[in-house]
Amino acid sequence: EAGVTQFPSHSVIEKGQTVTLRCDPISGHDNLYWYRRVMGKEIKFLLHFVKESKQDESGMPNNRFLAERTGGTYSTLKVQPAELEDSGVYFCASSQGLYYNEQFFGPGTRLTVL
Amino acid sequence: GQQVMQIPQYQHVQEGEDFTTYCNSSTTLSNIQWYKQRPGGHPVFLIQLVKSGEVKKQKRLTFQFGEAKKNSSLHITATQTTDVGTYFCAALSNTGKLIFGQGTTLQVKP
Structure with a gap:
């Protein structure tokens, strides 16, 4: 079974530019989450x-x-x-059910804004 | 909002020594999950604790959930270099999102 995939793996852009990150969850997983980890701090929920x-x-x-x-x-x-x-690492995760289920994380997209 | 505090932030141990990381919450948790992130990698689910006072073991790893369901710990016995990484606890909210602790980064010296 394929895992969660994310694209791109890295993105370097200048301030003011636009970037689009993509996440493909595990097939059949209704729940999809976005998280972000900034500067080695905790992983924070986005949506x-x-x-x-x-x-x-x-x-x-x-x-x-x-x-x-x-x-x-x-x-x-x-x-x-x-x-x-x-700037930070943007993780996508997916899960089958809402409660008491593990979330499967993708490899992340490392975004650097210069 | 709900917060999960995790200590220590860093731990350096000699291979073979034990390691423990602790998580605390000011509110009662319905459950707590533990994840490991290897350097350059992504979080990988280790375990979930649900019951008050629950203790679960995975080989050299022991996970505990406090009686009041406000704290949790992960203990690694006789660390190995393969244990290197950042260990996160995370509370699962009633809406399904994970609220992560700050993580404990473990370095193991061979």
Whole structure:
């Protein structure tokens, strides 16, 4: 069974530019999560999709971040315009059920904003 | 909002020594999960604890959930170089999101 995949693995952009991250969850997983780890700090929740619906987007930092999951399959996270503090590793995770289930993390996208 | 505090932030041990990381919450947790992230890698699920006072073992790893369900610990006996990485505890909220502790980065000197 294929795991969670993310693209790109690395992205280096300049402040003010736009970047789109993509996540393909494990097939059949309705739950898809985005997390971010900044500068070696804790991993912080960004948002949660159940199929194509946003279940919880309380962790989204501001309106420069836009996440979509059209069709309930893969998801994209767009940052526009990017700021220096957006640098970090963005992880996507998926799970089958909501409660008491492990979340399977993707390899992450390392975003560097210069 | 709910927070999970984890200590220590770093731990350097000699191979063969034991290692423990601790997590605390000011509120009662429904469950707690533990993840390991190898250097340059991604978090990988280790275990989930649900019951008050629960103790689970995986080879040299022992996980505990406090009686009040407000704290948890991970203990590694006789560390090996393969244990290197960052260990995170995470509380699963009632909406399904994980609330991570700050992580403990373990370095093992051979």
